[in-house]
Amino acid sequence: MSAPASPSGARRRALLFWAFFAIGTVVLALAPLALNNYWLRVLTTVFMYATVTQGLNVIVGLTGYHAFGNAVFFGFGAYASGVAMTLGAPFPVALVAAVAFSALVAGIVGWPILRLRGHYFAIATVALNLAAIQLVIQVGGVTGGAEGLPLPLSDLPPGPLYRAIYLVMLAGMVVSTLLVAFILTRPFGYALRAIRDGERAAGVMGIDTTATKVAAWAISAGITGFAGGVWAYWITFIEPASAFDPAIGVKAYMMLILGGMGTVIGPVLGAFVLEFLSTLVWGGFLQAHQIVFGVLIVVICLVAPNGMLVAGRSLIQRWRSRHGAA
Amino acid sequence: MALLEANDLEIRFGGVKALAGVSFRVEEGEVFGVIGPNGAGKTTLLNAISAVYKLNGGSIRFAGEDVTGLPPHRLSRLGIARTFQIVQPFKAMSVRENVAIGAMFGHARLRTRDAWLAAADAALERTGLAPKAAFMPPQLTLADRKRLEVARALAMGPRIILFDEVMAGLNHTEIERMIDLVKSLKQAGLTVVVIEHVMKAVLALCDRIMVLNFGAKLAEGVPDDVVSDPKVVEAYLGQRFAKAHAAAGGAR
Numbered sequence: 001m002s003a004p005a006s007p008s009g010a011r012r013r014a015l016l017f018w019a020f021f022a023i024g025t026v027v028l029a030l031a032p033l034a035l036n037n038y039w040l041r042v043l044t045t046v047f048m049y050a051t052v053t054q055g056l057n058v059i060v061g062l063t064g065y066h067a068f069g070n071a072v073f074f075g076f077g078a079y080a081s082g083v084a085m086t087l088g089a090p091f092p093v094a095l096v097a098a099v100a101f102s103a104l105v106a107g108i109v110g111w112p113i114l115r116l117r118g119h120y121f122a123i124a125t126v127a128l129n130l131a132a133i134q135l136v137i138q139v140g141g142v143t144g145g146a147e148g149l150p151l152p153l154s155d156l157p158p159g160p161l162y163r164a165i166y167l168v169m170l171a172g173m174v175v176s177t178l179l180v181a182f183i184l185t186r187p188f189g190y191a192l193r194a195i196r197d198g199e200r201a202a203g204v205m206g207i208d209t210t211a212t213k214v215a216a217w218a219i220s221a222g223i224t225g226f227a228g229g230v231w232a233y234w235i236t237f238i239e240p241a242s243a244f245d246p247a248i249g250v251k252a253y254m255m256l257i258l259g260g261m262g263t264v265i266g267p268v269l270g271a272f273v274l275e276f277l278s279t280l281v282w283g284g285f286l287q288a289h290q291i292v293f294g295v296l297i298v299v300i301c302l303v304a305p306n307g308m309l310v311a312g313r314s315l316i317q318r319w320r321s322r323h324g325a326a
Numbered sequence: 327m328a329l330l331e332a333n334d335l336e337i338r339f340g341g342v343k344a345l346a347g348v349s350f351r352v353e354e355g356e357v358f359g360v361i362g363p364n365g366a367g368k369t370t371l372l373n374a375i376s377a378v379y380k381l382n383g384g385s386i387r388f389a390g391e392d393v394t395g396l397p398p399h400r401l402s403r404l405g406i407a408r409t410f411q412i413v414q415p416f417k418a419m420s421v422r423e424n425v426a427i428g429a430m431f432g433h434a435r436l437r438t439r440d441a442w443l444a445a446a447d448a449a450l451e452r453t454g455l456a457p458k459a460a461f462m463p464p465q466l467t468l469a470d471r472k473r474l475e476v477a478r479a480l481a482m483g484p485r486i487i488l489f490d491e492v493m494a495g496l497n498h499t500e501i502e503r504m505i506d507l508v509k510s511l512k513q514a515g516l517t518v519v520v521i522e523h524v525m526k527a528v529l530a531l532c533d534r535i536m537v538l539n540f541g542a543k544l545a546e547g548v549p550d551d552v553v554s555d556p557k558v559v560e561a562y563l564g565q566r567f568a569k570a571h572a573a574a575g576g577a578r
């Protein structure tokens with residue numbers, strides 16, 4: 001535990017951070033001018049996962065409620081935008097529907113199950129994920145049921161379309177990250193962190209814990225639903241098994257742990273590192289990429305159990321104390 | 327009029343009655359002590375009042391209003407604050423932020439960031455934690471963490487504070503300081519309920535005492551009457567305390 005940092009030093013660091021963040025955003029926004037289709041797709045995937053992970057960060061990292069099935073909102077977002085577009089809505093309206101519908105589901109389901117503390121909620125989200133697959137299949141009709149749902153094709157030719165989707169995914173990542181940073185400065189953010197560190201104490205200190213948790217989960221769901229909504233338009237054909245794939249949630253969890261729970265930029269870092277690693281491993285070990293990737297994950301968890309940010313910070317501290325600089 | 331009035335409070339855990347119909351009144355401005363052996367239901371009583379546990383029976387009135395069944399956050403805004411025996415700081419926030427949370431959410435009137443921080447700083451000053459405002463809770467000693475609990479409760483601007491064994495685990499000097507702190511709260515007009523095993527503190531602080539045993543009220547009254555009550559000596563204090571107390575002249 002280090003001595004408390006001086007306020008001016010903290011401000012300088014924050015300024016530096018946001019300068020990097022702005023430069024990174026601009027560079028990434030201009031990148032499609034130079035990128036080939038392969039790297040465009042890899043980066044779009046990175047942004048998508050970064051957004052999903054940031055959504056997970058709100059409920060898991062900030063609020064301390066594990067939600068193993070949180071990717072269910074990816075599927076709800078995908079289906080909400082898919083159905084909206086099938087019914088004739090333009091893409092932006094479909095995205096609004098994806099966010100709103102996901103947040104609504106979280107609000108309605110969250111009200112009863114977020115009264116549960118700890119592990120029960122985590123398990124309930126998994127059940128919700130499984131139930132959602134059945135629900136889509138049973139409902140049929142506009143959702144396409146088990147046969148899947150083809151989305152209306154865009155008028156844009158593939159090149160500009162993929163660049164547009166790249167930019168929308170990038171916007172999802174940037175805006176969700178800004179949102180998390182903003183939340184952390186507000187009383188709402190303090191309420192979430194208080195619930196994470198001691199829910200009973202938070203309650204007797206005046207925080208309406210149930211309402212706060214439900215709001216957090218709805219925000220988490222909205223962010224996740226956004227990613228799902230864009231994804232549906234990107235791949236143009238969705239089916240229950242791929243839209244509600246639990247592997248999406250598992251991957252987001254790994255990215256969150258890798259990057260650092262409850263941090264602003266951790267989910268983005270985690271998504272970049274893990275997705276690039278998995279792409280590189282895939283290219284380098286065509287036969288055994290799953291095994292190599294799995295071993296890498298285990299190593300990362302051993303070396304940096306609290307995420308790269310914390311590991312990096314303690315490395316810097318160790319280096320500084322060894323070299324005598326304050 | 328009593329500030330806090332509890333009638334027939336009942337809490338059951340399965341078949342066990344942790345509280346079997348306890349009634350008491352706390353008058354405005356007094357220090358009310360609750361003592362009794364381990365497992366007598368003292369902390370359960372506190373949890374019942376602060377709505378951490380749901381009542382299985384009985385009712386609670388605060389400042390003349392029925393507050394039975396209100397959730398914890400509503401009670402806090404009405405002016406009921408409490409501390410936890412097992413301290414529960416928000417460990418990822420600085421001491422100052424921990425206290426500011428109380429002002430931010432538990433205070434009925436404060437609305438701005440400046441007001442929250444001012445209330446937090448005042449509470450830190452009052453509890454002697456001001457020099458450690460920038461510390462993180464894991465860096466604090468136990469005595470300071472107990473003070474942090476008190477500071478968080480104070481920042482809420484309460485009318486009554488319920489202390490759950492704030493002296494437990496402290497050494498003599500620290501107990502003296504905590505006694506002075508609670509006394510200063512009473513002087514400032516706060517109403518205080520203390521659950522305590524440290525009899526020195528109970529006798530130094532309390533205007534009236536209630537003794538719990540097996541979830542029921544065993545005795546109630548001014549300290550000197552209660553500690554010489556044979557039932558209380560039998561159930562809780564023991565003969566050694568009774569003799570020592572009598573030898574010390576009873577009324578101190």
